[in-house]
């Protein structure tokens with residue numbers, strides 16, 4: 001059953017709830033490199049891996065939805081498609097009603113993507129200078145950039161890290177800095193890939209609180225996150241979708257979906 005795309009009835013009024021993220025029948029294949037000898041003998045042959053095989057998922061506005069699945073299931077690929085950095089072979093994806101392929105610029109203004117292994121920061125620049133650079137790219141007004149950086153640094157508890165060069169930050173601090181960078185332009189929809197993977201338990205708990213309470217519950221933002229952590233899914237998500245063999249095999253309320261974890265991962269937990 002879809003997470004939304006339904007009708008909420010209150011009295012005699014009918015209210016259509018449009019999904020904040022609407023994924024319909026997405027396919028994605030990657031062409032893999034081949035040994036030179038084989039490429040010469042069979043120039044038209046293609047070695048393809050089919051990663052997503054018709055993924056359909058609707059995410060309700062203001063909710064936190066988790067994406068789980070075995071390594072290599074295609075979670076990051078799906079998030080990259082939503083973030084308009086990978087183009088799907090077929091199917092459609094809309095974020096806040098905008099097609100991510102046709103209107104990628106508009107989508108990027110309203111969406112933030114936090115990668116699990118962020119590599120786009122400048123290693124020699126300080127954390128503050130990095131954030132200032134990305135704030136300028138995001139078209140923030142120059143006079144507001146300093147205050148916005150301070151506000152986010154306080155929220156993510158990285159104020160003491162701001163004067164340090166990026167290369168000197170720990171992995172967990174880099175992850176927090178990535179989250180701060182993503183929030184600079186105050187996006188409505190957040191796509192987050194394994195947000196607490198390298199964080200200590202305290203930082204992980206605060207990040208979950210930030211995503212679930214502050215951003216989703218209080219500010220009404222929509223969050224879709226990939227996570228391997230069952231604890232994180234239980235703490236943070238209302239809904240959970242499992243991706244396996246390129247398809248969503250289970251989706252629903254988090255407690256119901258988690259009961260199927262042993263079957264999906266083929267282990268006794």
Ligand SMILES: Nc1ncnc2c1ncn2[C@@H]1O[C@H](COP(=O)(O)OP(=O)(O)OP(=O)(O)O)[C@@H](O)[C@H]1O
Nearest residue numbers: 030031032051069070071072073074075076077078
């Ligand atoms: N650019 C690419 N070119 C070729 N293959 C790719 C590319 N990007 C991803 N893949 C392949 O797609 C598959 C899915 O990868 P993806 O990173 O989306 O999985 P994941 O579910 O995020 O895994 P994990 O839990 O390990 O993070 C993998 O087999 C990967 O090798």
Ligand SMILES: [Mg+2]
Nearest residue numbers: 075076193226
């Ligand atoms: Mg991944």
